[in-house]
Amino acid sequence: MTDFILPILFFIVALIYSSVGLGGGSAYTAILAILGIHYLIIPTTSLTLNLVVTSMGMVNFWRNGHGRLGLILPFMITSIPMAYFAGTLELSEHIFHILLLFTLALVAIRMYFLGEFKFTFELSGIPKWSVIFSLGAVLGFVAGAVGIGGGIYLVPLIIMFGLGTEKEAAGSGPLFIWGNSLAGLIARTQSGTFDLQFIFPLAIAVSVGGFTGSYFGSFKFNAQTIQKIMGVVIIIAIMFLFRKIV
Secondary structure, eight states: OHHHHHHHHHHHHHHHHHTTTOOOHHHHHHHHHHTTOOTTTHHHHHHHHHHHHHHHHHHHHHTTTOOOHHHHHHHHHHHHHHHHHHHTSOOOHHHHHHHHHHHHHHHHHHHHHSTTOOOOOOOOHHHHHHHHHHHHHHHHHHHHHHTSOSHHHHHHHHHHTTSSOHHHHHHHHHHHHHHHHHHHHHHHHTTTOOOHHHHHHHHHHHHHHHHHHHHHHHHTOOHHHHHHHHHHHHHHHHHHHHHHHO
């Protein structure tokens, strides 16, 4: 039944996540773990699907003027090499799930309890760039270590720190995810855990969902709708991970 259920689930995940500028790696990872897929295959599968979905997101969000290279590139200078380095590491399955659950929980808390609260960078010059480069490095390492693209962390942080609007954050997220996913995937495929036969039907499903979701996310949904959808998806992912851990 997994062969039939997974493509349907992943189509839905890609549809929702792509509408807010994300690839869905956190949800793919959670679902695969719950269904008992070997944890060494999970990261390469999630990263590959991230590449597919965020490719659609970059086209639909950026052609409508929501993406800003100046916003996202400084983060990627340090995140990509750190994502590659972290992708070469082998975390235990238990640590993998705890790290992802903790990060998603912080994002959910921000959205539902600190909805109007925003940090703002008051720094300039060297201090400001030091913070940006450091944050990119941390996010890249976490992304590569748990096998996701990192947008689930960066998109809310862009909003929290007042670096861009919700639309700009959603538009910039796909590029960040794409770069980190590619770096992490290159590192992880060297271990021989890339299963093309398993990944191919899932890639077809998320390509359809990703194009549809990013189209409606970039054209139709307002900022409040996007945040509500993002919050619901994150809570679902948290429930999946919590059930697996306990």
